[in-house]
Amino acid sequence: MPTHPLFAATLGAAVAALLASQSAIAVQDEDIDFDTTEDLYQVCSVEPGAPEYVPASFACRGFIHGAVQYHDAVTDRKKLKPLICYPKSVTIDDGRMAFLAWAKKNAGNETLMNETPVVGLVRALAEKYPCK
Structure with a gap:
């Protein structure tokens, strides 16, 4: 799920606007846990x-984006076998939908749902976008 510069700029501007807004929703630490x-x-x-x-949407998208970006960087630099092999056209929202379907x-x-979230996310994405 490659980073598009426009997406990064838009996300950054949206988060800044959300944080600066007087009417922004207060999200407590206990509201968004991973x-x-x-x-x-x-x-x-x-x-x-x-x-x-x-805030939940930004948190979800940020988590997915960070996890996939880390996966891609580690497997590329260390020449490790990738766990997820998605087409270049796949978006973060596609990844979110794949995760939601898998989690549902x-x-x-209980065993799968109590694992660390990055493990569950990678399981979901590897099932949707397996490597051959």
């Missing part, structure tokens, strides 16, 4: 229109 895959699922599944949608399917699996 301790487990279940936490990531809860943050990423906040629906548009919910009061916490904007595995919501009853």
